[in-house]
Amino acid sequence: MVSAWAAASHLVLAQRHVAEHSNEKTALPFLLEQLDLVGCIVSIDAMGCHAKIARQIKEQDGEYVLALKANQGTLYQDVVDLFADALTPQGADLLHDYHAGQDKGHGRVERRQYWTIADPEVIAYLNVKEAWSGLRSVGMEDRGAAGG
Structure with missing residues:
Protein backbone atom coordinates (compact mmCIF):
# COMPACT_ATOMS: atom_id res chain seq x y z
CA MET A 1 0.00 0.00 0.00
CA VAL A 2 1.31 3.44 -0.90
CA SER A 3 -0.35 6.46 0.69
CA ALA A 4 -0.50 10.22 0.29
CA TRP A 5 -0.34 11.85 3.71
CA ALA A 6 -1.19 15.46 4.58
CA ALA A 7 1.22 16.15 7.42
CA ALA A 8 -0.41 19.37 8.65
CA SER A 9 -3.89 17.80 8.79
CA HIS A 10 -2.79 14.30 9.85
CA LEU A 11 -4.96 12.85 7.08
CA VAL A 12 -4.48 10.13 4.49
CA LEU A 13 -5.54 11.79 1.23
CA ALA A 14 -5.34 8.76 -1.04
CA GLN A 15 -4.05 5.20 -1.10
CA ARG A 16 -3.09 2.79 -3.82
CA HIS A 17 -2.71 -0.94 -3.41
CA VAL A 18 0.62 -2.31 -4.59
CA ALA A 19 -0.06 -5.37 -6.71
CA GLU A 20 1.66 -8.65 -5.96
CA HIS A 21 4.94 -8.96 -7.89
CA SER A 22 5.05 -5.17 -8.16
CA ASN A 23 6.44 -2.34 -6.04
CA GLU A 24 5.58 1.12 -4.77
CA LYS A 25 7.33 2.74 -7.73
CA THR A 26 4.73 1.39 -10.16
CA ALA A 27 1.79 2.40 -7.93
CA LEU A 28 3.04 5.94 -7.31
CA PRO A 29 1.99 7.48 -10.68
CA PHE A 30 -1.57 6.18 -10.18
CA LEU A 31 -1.67 7.56 -6.64
CA LEU A 32 -0.49 10.98 -7.82
CA GLU A 33 -3.20 11.02 -10.53
CA GLN A 34 -5.84 10.86 -7.78
CA LEU A 35 -4.57 14.06 -6.17
CA ASP A 36 -5.03 17.76 -6.88
CA LEU A 37 -1.41 18.90 -6.59
CA VAL A 38 -1.94 22.56 -7.55
CA GLY A 39 0.14 24.63 -5.14
CA CYS A 40 1.21 21.57 -3.14
CA ILE A 41 4.69 20.38 -2.24
CA VAL A 42 5.03 16.62 -2.65
CA SER A 43 7.82 14.97 -0.67
CA ILE A 44 8.80 11.41 -1.47
CA ASP A 45 11.56 9.19 -0.14
CA ALA A 46 14.27 7.80 -2.40
CA MET A 47 11.90 5.12 -3.73
CA GLY A 48 10.07 7.82 -5.67
CA CYS A 49 13.10 9.75 -6.86
CA HIS A 50 12.66 9.37 -10.60
CA ALA A 51 12.56 11.99 -13.35
CA LYS A 52 9.22 10.61 -14.56
CA ILE A 53 7.66 11.19 -11.11
CA ALA A 54 9.09 14.72 -10.92
CA ARG A 55 7.68 15.48 -14.38
CA GLN A 56 4.24 14.16 -13.42
CA ILE A 57 4.15 16.31 -10.27
CA LYS A 58 5.09 19.41 -12.30
CA GLU A 59 2.50 18.55 -14.98
CA GLN A 60 -0.10 18.47 -12.19
CA ASP A 61 1.10 21.96 -11.10
CA GLY A 62 2.79 20.76 -7.92
CA GLU A 63 6.29 21.14 -6.55
CA TYR A 64 8.50 18.35 -5.25
CA VAL A 65 11.16 17.46 -2.71
CA LEU A 66 12.69 14.09 -3.52
CA ALA A 67 15.34 12.16 -1.62
CA LEU A 68 18.23 11.38 -3.95
Whole structure:
Protein backbone atom coordinates (compact mmCIF):
# COMPACT_ATOMS: atom_id res chain seq x y z
CA MET A 1 0.00 0.00 0.00
CA VAL A 2 1.31 3.44 -0.90
CA SER A 3 -0.35 6.46 0.69
CA ALA A 4 -0.50 10.22 0.29
CA TRP A 5 -0.34 11.85 3.71
CA ALA A 6 -1.19 15.46 4.58
CA ALA A 7 1.22 16.15 7.42
CA ALA A 8 -0.41 19.37 8.65
CA SER A 9 -3.89 17.80 8.79
CA HIS A 10 -2.79 14.30 9.85
CA LEU A 11 -4.96 12.85 7.08
CA VAL A 12 -4.48 10.13 4.49
CA LEU A 13 -5.54 11.79 1.23
CA ALA A 14 -5.34 8.76 -1.04
CA GLN A 15 -4.05 5.20 -1.10
CA ARG A 16 -3.09 2.79 -3.82
CA HIS A 17 -2.71 -0.94 -3.41
CA VAL A 18 0.62 -2.31 -4.59
CA ALA A 19 -0.06 -5.37 -6.71
CA GLU A 20 1.66 -8.65 -5.96
CA HIS A 21 4.94 -8.96 -7.89
CA SER A 22 5.05 -5.17 -8.16
CA ASN A 23 6.44 -2.34 -6.04
CA GLU A 24 5.58 1.12 -4.77
CA LYS A 25 7.33 2.74 -7.73
CA THR A 26 4.73 1.39 -10.16
CA ALA A 27 1.79 2.40 -7.93
CA LEU A 28 3.04 5.94 -7.31
CA PRO A 29 1.99 7.48 -10.68
CA PHE A 30 -1.57 6.18 -10.18
CA LEU A 31 -1.67 7.56 -6.64
CA LEU A 32 -0.49 10.98 -7.82
CA GLU A 33 -3.20 11.02 -10.53
CA GLN A 34 -5.84 10.86 -7.78
CA LEU A 35 -4.57 14.06 -6.17
CA ASP A 36 -5.03 17.76 -6.88
CA LEU A 37 -1.41 18.90 -6.59
CA VAL A 38 -1.94 22.56 -7.55
CA GLY A 39 0.14 24.63 -5.14
CA CYS A 40 1.21 21.57 -3.14
CA ILE A 41 4.69 20.38 -2.24
CA VAL A 42 5.03 16.62 -2.65
CA SER A 43 7.82 14.97 -0.67
CA ILE A 44 8.80 11.41 -1.47
CA ASP A 45 11.56 9.19 -0.14
CA ALA A 46 14.27 7.80 -2.40
CA MET A 47 11.90 5.12 -3.73
CA GLY A 48 10.07 7.82 -5.67
CA CYS A 49 13.10 9.75 -6.86
CA HIS A 50 12.66 9.37 -10.60
CA ALA A 51 12.56 11.99 -13.35
CA LYS A 52 9.22 10.61 -14.56
CA ILE A 53 7.66 11.19 -11.11
CA ALA A 54 9.09 14.72 -10.92
CA ARG A 55 7.68 15.48 -14.38
CA GLN A 56 4.24 14.16 -13.42
CA ILE A 57 4.15 16.31 -10.27
CA LYS A 58 5.09 19.41 -12.30
CA GLU A 59 2.50 18.55 -14.98
CA GLN A 60 -0.10 18.47 -12.19
CA ASP A 61 1.10 21.96 -11.10
CA GLY A 62 2.79 20.76 -7.92
CA GLU A 63 6.29 21.14 -6.55
CA TYR A 64 8.50 18.35 -5.25
CA VAL A 65 11.16 17.46 -2.71
CA LEU A 66 12.69 14.09 -3.52
CA ALA A 67 15.34 12.16 -1.62
CA LEU A 68 18.23 11.38 -3.95
CA LYS A 69 20.27 8.21 -3.62
CA ALA A 70 22.98 6.41 -5.53
CA ASN A 71 20.59 4.59 -7.88
CA GLN A 72 20.25 7.87 -9.81
CA GLY A 73 23.67 7.43 -11.35
CA THR A 74 25.58 10.51 -12.37
CA LEU A 75 23.12 12.98 -10.81
CA TYR A 76 23.77 11.55 -7.37
CA GLN A 77 27.54 11.60 -7.81
CA ASP A 78 27.43 15.10 -9.30
CA VAL A 79 25.50 16.38 -6.26
CA VAL A 80 27.89 14.62 -3.85
CA ASP A 81 30.87 16.16 -5.66
CA LEU A 82 29.19 19.57 -5.75
CA PHE A 83 28.71 19.69 -1.97
CA ALA A 84 32.17 18.24 -1.34
CA ASP A 85 33.57 21.17 -3.33
CA ALA A 86 31.21 23.77 -1.84
CA LEU A 87 32.24 22.89 1.71
CA THR A 88 35.95 23.46 1.12
CA PRO A 89 37.72 26.83 1.38
CA GLN A 90 38.15 26.79 -2.41
CA GLY A 91 34.39 26.38 -2.85
CA ALA A 92 33.48 29.26 -0.55
CA ASP A 93 32.38 31.39 -3.51
CA LEU A 94 29.71 28.83 -4.45
CA LEU A 95 26.54 30.31 -2.95
CA HIS A 96 24.77 27.95 -0.60
CA ASP A 97 22.42 28.18 2.37
CA TYR A 98 23.06 26.46 5.68
CA HIS A 99 20.91 25.59 8.67
CA ALA A 100 21.76 23.61 11.80
CA GLY A 101 19.72 22.43 14.72
CA GLN A 102 19.62 19.93 17.50
CA ASP A 103 16.94 18.26 19.57
CA LYS A 104 17.06 16.39 22.83
CA GLY A 105 14.87 13.36 23.16
CA HIS A 106 14.82 9.64 23.75
CA GLY A 107 17.95 9.89 25.88
CA ARG A 108 20.14 11.44 23.20
CA VAL A 109 20.95 14.66 21.41
CA GLU A 110 20.16 14.64 17.70
CA ARG A 111 22.19 17.02 15.55
CA ARG A 112 21.15 18.00 12.04
CA GLN A 113 22.84 20.15 9.41
CA TYR A 114 21.37 21.14 6.06
CA TRP A 115 22.92 22.79 3.01
CA THR A 116 21.10 23.87 -0.16
CA ILE A 117 22.28 25.24 -3.48
CA ALA A 118 19.86 27.04 -5.79
CA ASP A 119 22.23 28.87 -8.14
CA PRO A 120 20.53 28.60 -11.58
CA GLU A 121 23.85 28.03 -13.38
CA VAL A 122 24.76 25.17 -11.04
CA ILE A 123 21.30 23.62 -11.36
CA ALA A 124 21.51 23.90 -15.17
CA TYR A 125 24.85 22.06 -15.04
CA LEU A 126 23.36 19.28 -12.90
CA ASN A 127 20.24 19.05 -15.05
CA VAL A 128 21.99 19.41 -18.40
CA LYS A 129 19.60 17.02 -20.14
CA GLU A 130 16.62 18.73 -18.48
CA ALA A 131 15.37 15.36 -17.33
CA TRP A 132 14.29 16.75 -13.95
CA SER A 133 11.32 18.98 -14.72
CA GLY A 134 11.29 22.07 -12.52
CA LEU A 135 14.53 21.28 -10.69
CA ARG A 136 15.40 24.48 -8.80
CA SER A 137 17.70 23.42 -5.98
CA VAL A 138 19.59 20.54 -4.43
CA GLY A 139 20.26 19.89 -0.77
CA MET A 140 22.29 17.77 1.56
CA GLU A 141 21.56 16.62 5.10
CA ASP A 142 24.00 15.45 7.74
CA ARG A 143 22.64 14.11 10.99
CA GLY A 144 23.91 12.27 13.97
CA ALA A 145 23.05 11.43 17.54
CA ALA A 146 24.99 11.30 20.77
CA GLY A 147 23.90 9.78 24.06
CA GLY A 148 22.58 11.95 26.89
